[in-house]
Amino acid sequence: MRPADKLRKLLGDDYVITGWPDILPYTRDYIVTRIHSELDEEVDDGFIVAIPGDEEEIMGILRIAREEGLGVAIYAGGSNVVGRYMPRKRIVIDLSRLCSIEWHDEESGIVAVGAGAIIGELEDWLNRRGWTTGLIPQSISVATVGGLIAMGGIGMYSSGYGGVEDILLGLEAVIPAVGHVRIGPSPRRNLPLPPERLFTSSEGLIGIVTKAYLQAYPAPETRIRRGLLLQSFEEGVERLRRIAHYRARPDMIRLLDEVETQVTFGVDGAALIYEIHGPAEMEDYVEARAEALERLVGRASEIEGVERWFEERYRYMAHLKRLYRAGIAVETMEFSPLWSGATKLYRGMREALLEMDGVIGVSAHIGHIHPAGCGIYFTVLIERDRLGDIYHHMWRRAVTLAARYGGISHHHGVGMVRKPYLELEYDGWVEAVERVATALDPDGLLRP
Numbered sequence: 001m002r003p004a005d006k007l008r009k010l011l012g013d014d015y016v017i018t019g020w021p022d023i024l025p026y027t028r029d030y031i032v033t034r035i036h037s038e039l040d041e042e043v044d045d046g047f048i049v050a051i052p053g054d055e056e057e058i059m060g061i062l063r064i065a066r067e068e069g070l071g072v073a074i075y076a077g078g079s080n081v082v083g084r085y086m087p088r089k090r091i092v093i094d095l096s097r098l099c100s101i102e103w104h105d106e107e108s109g110i111v112a113v114g115a116g117a118i119i120g121e122l123e124d125w126l127n128r129r130g131w132t133t134g135l136i137p138q139s140i141s142v143a144t145v146g147g148l149i150a151m152g153g154i155g156m157y158s159s160g161y162g163g164v165e166d167i168l169l170g171l172e173a174v175i176p177a178v179g180h181v182r183i184g185p186s187p188r189r190n191l192p193l194p195p196e197r198l199f200t201s202s203e204g205l206i207g208i209v210t211k212a213y214l215q216a217y218p219a220p221e222t223r224i225r226r227g228l229l230l231q232s233f234e235e236g237v238e239r240l241r242r243i244a245h246y247r248a249r250p251d252m253i254r255l256l257d258e259v260e261t262q263v264t265f266g267v268d269g270a271a272l273i274y275e276i277h278g279p280a281e282m283e284d285y286v287e288a289r290a291e292a293l294e295r296l297v298g299r300a301s302e303i304e305g306v307e308r309w310f311e312e313r314y315r316y317m318a319h320l321k322r323l324y325r326a327g328i329a330v331e332t333m334e335f336s337p338l339w340s341g342a343t344k345l346y347r348g349m350r351e352a353l354l355e356m357d358g359v360i361g362v363s364a365h366i367g368h369i370h371p372a373g374c375g376i377y378f379t380v381l382i383e384r385d386r387l388g389d390i391y392h393h394m395w396r397r398a399v400t401l402a403a404r405y406g407g408i409s410h411h412h413g414v415g416m417v418r419k420p421y422l423e424l425e426y427d428g429w430v431e432a433v434e435r436v437a438t439a440l441d442p443d444g445l446l447r448p
């Protein structure tokens with residue numbers, strides 16, 4: 001029996017997809033080179049999409065992959081921007097049927113959610129009940145819960161609610177060498193190799209997350225949103241550092257460099273936007289937090305148009321299309337510099353990329369602050385026709401520079417793009433990861 005027929009027998013005809021053009025959506029993610037050349041990609045006959053409904057079926061798919069010598073790629077929301085592992089002969093597991101959402105324990109604020117559920121759907125479900133996870137990535141309408149766990153994702157409200165690692169309390173998964181595992185939620189894990197840590201940022205290497213137990217919080221009933229105008233990005237970085245060190249973090253904070261401030265608000269300087277949340281009966285508490293924060297920021301004038309910025313944040317596709325039509329490709333790169341290296345990285349990156357032939361613009365913002373440093377996010381505008389020539393060269397320059405000042409990624413993950421540079425940050429650790437992955441997936445079904 002052919003592999004596709006074995007899969008049909010396991011899952012039913014409706015849950016196996018083969019053949020062009022039905023497989024087309026599964027061939028893509030948001031890595032910029034693929035968006036710009038997806039129709040040139042050669043898609044071979046060995047490409048089968050399987051859509052399992054539970055862990056048993058996932059284990060059946062892995063068994064068939066093993067028998068047939070096929071690799072397995074996981075397709076969740078397809079929104080990752082660093083390139084997924086795509087073996088040439090493969091089964092692509094689409095997790096969209098694993099999308100249930102229910103309270104695990106409402107009193108403790110714990111929601112049990114299928115890994116294939118879209119983040120936006122989870123938020124709608126929670127918001128209708130007066131709750132939120134506070135995990136709001138810009139890709140909210142496409143990214144899934146499992147995808148965010150696997151890529152170590154983070155949302156714009158990270159200052160208040162943290163990244164996915166801070167709300168992941170337990171999970172279920174299928175590990176090729178072990179089968180179905182369930183680790184129930186706990187407020188703090190005290191166990192060797194805690195599974196939440198092991199699977200966060202695992203990029204699908206050690207198993208397939210099928211369900212997550214996530215912390216939810218009462219949705220904010222009152223909020224303050226403000227924008228302040230600072231002299232320069234450098235000054236803003238220093239302010240962010242003080243806010244982080246004095247633990248005066250708002251629920252959302254973002255510092256735009258001079259380029260992004262000019263494009264967004266039409267003024268000179270660097271915009272610092274923040275938002276603070278609280279319950280209805282505690283407006284004075286929210287106001288007091290804003291006051292404390294502004295005292296740390298120091299002298300600054302207020303910017304107009306901040307509400308509009310919040311509203312337009314998710315309309316990125318229209319901007320991308322406009323630029324694309326004008327012959328411009330947009331790449332984004334995020335890094336984790338320590339505070340001591342943040343401005344050096346910013347200046348160095350602009351210099352290193354802008355001197356490249358084909359790069360026509362570099363801007364940055366900081367959207368995530370941590371005690372020791374921040375997540376800085378560069379947007380690079382490239383002549384569309386030059387993208388193929390300079391893409392890998394540009395990444396090599398950028399990652400090499402970032403490694404000097406801190407971490408080589410912040411929340412987009414490693415993928416195929418950063419894989420060649422892992423040794424820059426992780427001395428000897430890559431081998432350790434490979435050994436763990438080999439132990440949990442001895443046939444290498446999930447591994448590049």
Ligand SMILES: Cc1cc2nc3c(=O)[nH]c(=O)nc-3n(C[C@H](O)[C@H](O)[C@H](O)COP(=O)(O)OP(=O)(O)OC[C@H]3O[C@@H](n4cnc5c(N)ncnc54)[C@H](O)[C@@H]3O)c2cc1C
Binds near residue numbers: 078142147148150207
């Ligand atoms: C416009 C735009 C804005 C974005 N904004 C943000 C942002 O604000 N914050 C942020 O963190 N990211 C952001 N991203 C990146 C992207 O949304 C994240 O990387 C996201 O986590 C990918 O999730 P996905 O469900 O789309 O996964 P996919 O792209 O389908 O898969 C990504 C990887 O995760 C693995 N994987 C997926 N599901 C599972 C699972 N259940 N078990 C094991 N492995 C799995 C896959 O094997 C693959 O390697 C953005 C992307 C775009 C295009």
